[in-house]
Amino acid sequence: MTRTYLIKPVLDHHYPAITHGEGIYLYDSQGKQYIDGSSGAVTASIGHGVQEIIDAMAEQSKKVSFVYRSQFTTEAAEQLAKKISEIAPGNLNWSFFVNSGSEATETAMKIAIQYWQEKGMKTKSKIISRWMSYHGITMGALSMSGHIQRRERFELMLESYPSISAPYYYRDAGHRTITECDDFYAQQLEKEILRVGKDHIAAFIAEPMIGAAGGALTPSDEYFLKMKDVCDRYEILFIADEVMTGVGRTGKMFGMEHFNVIPDIMATGKGMSAGYTPIAAAVVSDKVMEPILNGSKIVMSGHTFSANPQSAATSLAVLNYIEKHNLVENSAVNGAYLKGKIRELAEESEIIGDVRGKGLFVGVEFVENKLTKKTFDRGLDIVNKIVEANFEEGLLVYPANAGEDGLTGDAIILAPPLTITKEEVDELVRKFAVALRNVEREVLGKLLKK
Numbered sequence: 001m002t003r004t005y006l007i008k009p010v011l012d013h014h015y016p017a018i019t020h021g022e023g024i025y026l027y028d029s030q031g032k033q034y035i036d037g038s039s040g041a042v043t044a045s046i047g048h049g050v051q052e053i054i055d056a057m058a059e060q061s062k063k064v065s066f067v068y069r070s071q072f073t074t075e076a077a078e079q080l081a082k083k084i085s086e087i088a089p090g091n092l093n094w095s096f097f098v099n100s101g102s103e104a105t106e107t108a109m110k111i112a113i114q115y116w117q118e119k120g121m122k123t124k125s126k127i128i129s130r131w132m133s134y135h136g137i138t139m140g141a142l143s144m145s146g147h148i149q150r151r152e153r154f155e156l157m158l159e160s161y162p163s164i165s166a167p168y169y170y171r172d173a174g175h176r177t178i179t180e181c182d183d184f185y186a187q188q189l190e191k192e193i194l195r196v197g198k199d200h201i202a203a204f205i206a207e208p209m210i211g212a213a214g215g216a217l218t219p220s221d222e223y224f225l226k227m228k229d230v231c232d233r234y235e236i237l238f239i240a241d242e243v244m245t246g247v248g249r250t251g252k253m254f255g256m257e258h259f260n261v262i263p264d265i266m267a268t269g270k271g272m273s274a275g276y277t278p279i280a281a282a283v284v285s286d287k288v289m290e291p292i293l294n295g296s297k298i299v300m301s302g303h304t305f306s307a308n309p310q311s312a313a314t315s316l317a318v319l320n321y322i323e324k325h326n327l328v329e330n331s332a333v334n335g336a337y338l339k340g341k342i343r344e345l346a347e348e349s350e351i352i353g354d355v356r357g358k359g360l361f362v363g364v365e366f367v368e369n370k371l372t373k374k375t376f377d378r379g380l381d382i383v384n385k386i387v388e389a390n391f392e393e394g395l396l397v398y399p400a401n402a403g404e405d406g407l408t409g410d411a412i413i414l415a416p417p418l419t420i421t422k423e424e425v426d427e428l429v430r431k432f433a434v435a436l437r438n439v440e441r442e443v444l445g446k447l448l449k450k
Ligand code: PMP
Pocket: 041, 099, 100, 101, 102, 103, 105, 134, 135, 136, 137, 207, 211, 212, 241, 242, 243, 244, 245, 269, 270
């Protein structure tokens, strides 16, 4: 193999080179076609090679690609912020642009802390989060995440913010009703607030539906109402991490819209530009901005590339495209169709324990025993096997881990572009079924020999 100069995720792994993409398909240099069943990392929401976006990008680069936010504003950034205030629920009217989901959640965290400072409550600086969570890879964002693998090397440098359980009914509801589970989760939040002291807590952060750390784990309709009630009683802000669930992914524009709770601050990224260029945002409510506008008048954060016009114009074109083509609706309709098809497969399958999610955000959890919900041996690395078997068939699926201990759940997420048609869903499901059978044959064969 010729030498590489690129640090890739796994250094001794061979990654095929993608030469081009069109719609839901990607093509590698050997001519192999892949269905982008995960939109990359749940990002390429409108599919690949969309001419309208390419035109908008070219148009903006002919005008100006970069200006520095400390010196100028631009029409592109202003228009994008206006658009987000229109599509975001409630009065989440202010956008702070950054370049990645990690920066968005970390900015949200800093703004939450600043909010309390401006109100004279300077000790409110900790964040409560859930062990099953992923909010990003930078130190602040990782401090809020319970993702063991991503934390362990840096544990000594991180804050121990994540502490409470996330709703995981598939495993928690065995001896309890969903309502009892929700009450338990809300009590945990309350206990944690009382333990740390409400005067030390700035915010509670949660993904509406858990992605990388849960495999599209979906709460009940009441869960967030109960959690928000606790936050309100103890004067704690609520940050929704919509980096994965935002912009149509779950069949609503933002995931929290399913749960009738409006966050004080929202982080969004990924699908916001559908991967055409890096951009993300902390979207802030009028309530949170008010003391800042009346106080220091500066939000203490920012990056060189924040609000750059090239990314802003691209994201604006993507949001307009999503609206024009009713892609949120398509996500709801074809997502329900996809989940139904996977549920049919699950009935036949000996290793699919749970199928969950909303819209085109479908999680599939694998177990060795469907009755006892026993997980596979760690050594078997079942998630990787599933991902590779699908890759072999030309279908990309997103690996996820569920379980606070890193042991209790093995899942993947299906999250194809929101543009996917019913026929393309059928094609995706056919490939998934073949891969599933191949893995089943291999692992069940091994189990019989044990
Ligand atoms: N929050 C959530 C919910 C995510 O899924 C991710 C990315 N998987 C992030 C934050 C971090 O985003 P990024 O990788 O763009 O930094």
